[in-house]
Amino acid sequence: MSTPPEPAPARLRAIPSRLLAGSALVADRLVGERLAAEGAHKWHFAVLLTLAEAGPASQAELSRRTGIHRSDMVAVLNELADTDCVRRDPDPADRRRNVVTLTAVGRRRLARLDALIREAQDELLAPLTPDERDELTRLLAALADHHGPAHPGPDRTP
Amino acid sequence: MSTPPEPAPARLRAIPSRLLAGSALVADRLVGERLAAEGAHKWHFAVLLTLAEAGPASQAELSRRTGIHRSDMVAVLNELADTDCVRRDPDPADRRRNVVTLTAVGRRRLARLDALIREAQDELLAPLTPDERDELTRLLAALADHHGPAHPGPDRTP
DNA sequence: CCACAAACGTTTGCGTCGCCAACGATTCAC
């Protein structure tokens, strides 16, 4: 027996940055597992939801709205386009851009992924009351707001 | 102008797992930058604090208490030992183990890193009132508690 | 009108992070 597996020191367990990292890890796991069961990914959901809520957009716009990096967006859209969830047409008004449009298939897929995401959030927040869940969301949103988009624009300082 | 850079959709910004991921990223950045200025690392601080609070321990014990993986702990202790922050002696009572002990140098280093960590938490939580900070910490701790150690033991299911 | 700067999509590659698998050495349990 020698030493009963002492838990982590109290100080360490009260450090917000550490709590955030740990919780984020758990959260991403819960979300990841569920979406993986549908062959999907965090990013797919974010893109689909953004398209559904804010309408068609260029890849760069999607990148800014979702916080997904330009270079990662390519693969995400490839997969979404390959499964007919999304159409990617050259923008006639600006031939640098692609206009990404949500399809009917994509809308159905979004519905399914949305259900999974809600499940995951529910399991994540299981130990909290509804009020506490709202409060946590509010506080986290305040942090995210204050510290600007975690993902600064691609060209913010020329 | 065409399109004023529309922000992220509301739904997306209200998803806890996403908020957690974003905040954790910001938090780790704030901590990382400060500690890097001292040539230190997240993990160094966690180990030093754990040693200071719970006394000498084997590497495996430190691993469990800090949540740092066994295999990563090696490098951390190498660096802490190379800078005389820590002594690593073979345990005479169990020659598999190393007994890791905090030195006076280590205690001084911990004091410095601790100050930096507090600064980082302060900047992270800047937009929150003291009460809100406590509440956030409490809620996150509840999550971390409920979902067990984010890092299950090395041999939990033989 | 024309050079020059900027934005776009894409590819390639990097650094960090958490983790697993395996190994030799040692200890524990039956």
Add this chain to the structure above:
DNA sequence: GTGAATCGTTGGCGACGCAAACGTTTGTGG
């Protein structure tokens, strides 16, 4: 005493977020 388990260590993997660069296309100032 034999087999299981633990320890420290090495090497490597996959996910994530990001930077750099390139060719293409658009805009902007002289």
